Amino acid sequence: MLTITKPSDNRVDIELRGSLDADMMRKGLEDLLSMSEGVTNGTMLYTIPEFALPTLEALGVELTMLPKMFGLLGKYDKCAVLTDAGWIRTAAEVEGALMPGLTIKAFPLDGTAAAEAWLAA
Template identity: 70%
Template structure:
């Protein structure tokens, strides 16, 4: 599952679970790009459960959309990642250290209130 929900003018939530195939990846990324139109100083809540590596086709779809995805970086200031996998939390925080202008903080799956408070701070 790859679900995008625009919670407000400056916030998008992403729910990702299981393995993504090329169709799910294409629909999800296109929806993310569409829902991000007009966003400035945005916040993103990314919930990842039961993660499985995407199919090769899904990775190809993502690579084809990289230019548009890089364009999203300037729209968002903060990203909270909720996940049940420790290695994903670590990877998210490393990614946040490498992307200028985007603060990424990882939380346990049950820490929604803490993540929401951090996004709003």
């Protein structure tokens, strides 16, 4: 399941739980694109309580939407990732180091307060 919400004008929250099929991936990415319209200097809270690899079809959907997803890079300044999977936290911070203009910081799943404080700072 990929759930996207917009708690404020310049913030989106993403929750990824379990494996995604093509329909879930398409809807989630379309929601993210739609909710990102008009966002400037935005923040993102990405929560991953349980991770499973998406289906091959879901990865195909993601690849076809990749050009549109690159358009989001200039809209967000910070992304906090909440997960207990250490390898995902490491991968998220490496990804942040490779993306100009976007700072990604990872926190354990029970670090919501710290992540919220970092996003607000």
